[in-house]
Amino acid sequence: MPTGLLNCAHCDGAPLFIAGRLQAVVVCEDCGISTPPVCLTSTDQDIAFAQLRAIWNIRVEHRPADQQTISMLARRELTSSDIPYFLNLLASTNTDWATNGPKFAAMAAALAQPSFQFKHVSPPETVIEDAGRYRKLVRRSKVIYIDGAPMVRFNHVPALAAAIAEEAKDDHEWPFPILEEFVARAVDRLPDHAEP
Numbered sequence: 469m470p471t472g473l474l475n476c477a478h479c480d481g482a483p484l485f486i487a488g489r490l491q492a493v494v495v496c497e498d499c500g501i502s503t504p505p506v507c508l509t510s511t512d513q514d515i516a517f518a519q520l521r522a523i524w525n526i527r528v529e530h531r532p533a534d535q536q537t538i539s540m541l542a543r544r545e546l547t548s549s550d551i552p553y554f555l556n557l558l559a560s561t562n563t564d565w566a567t568n569g570p571k572f573a574a575m576a577a578a579l580a581q582p583s584f585q586f587k588h589v590s591p592p593e594t595v596i597e598d599a600g601r602y603r604k605l606v607r608r609s610k611v612i613y614i615d616g617a618p619m620v621r622f623n624h625v626p627a628l629a630a631a632i633a634e635e636a637k638d639d640h641e642w643p644f645p646i647l648e649e650f651v652a653r654a655v656d657r658l659p660d661h662a663e664p
C-alpha cells in the first residue's frame with residue numbers, strides 16, 4: 469500500500485488509496501470523506517497517487533479535538549485497535565481539561581481492560597475438521613469477473629444427504645436446529661477432489 473498519507477483531517481481515521489480502472493481516490497476508512505477522483509490515463513498508478521497525496525495532505529496540522537469528537541469516542545465500546553485514535557485525540561486536545569479529563573480517564577480505563585473474552589472455544593478436533601471442509605470448498609471455487617471486478621464463486625453444495633440425516637428431527641419446531649452441523653454434513657459428502 470502506498471505511504472505518505474496523513475490521517476484524516478476530519479476524524480483522524482486511516483486513509484485508503486483506491487484505484488479502479490478509470491479513476492482513483494483517497495478515502496478515509498472511518499468517516500468516508502474522500503478526495504475528488506483523479507482520472508487514470510495510463511496504467512501507472514504512481515502519478516495518480518502523487519496527485520491525490522498532494523490533495524489529501526494539503527492541511528498543515530490536524531484538526532483540534534472538539535467536545536463532540538471526544539464524547540463520540542467515549543460512548544463507543546473501545547478495543548485495543550482504538551488506542552492510536554485515542555492517543556491522537558488526547559494529543560490534539562489543548563483546552564477544557566476540567567471537562568475532558570474525566571472522559572479521557574474513563575476511556576483509558578476501558579482500553580486497559582482485556583479487549584476480548586472467549587465465550588466459546590471449539591475443541592481442536594472441530595477446528596481441524598472445519599479447516600478440512602474449508603479446503604474442500606476452496607478447491608471447488610472459481611474466480612469469475614463481473615464488470616471487470618474479480619469475484620470468488622463457490623459451486624453449489626448438494627445437501628440432500630444432510631437433509632435425509634436430519635429427517636429424524638421432524639418433531640422439532642425447526643428440523644435443522646444447528647445450521648453449522650447441517651452445512652458440515654453437506655460438505656462432508658463432497659468428494660475430496662474437485663471434478664475438473
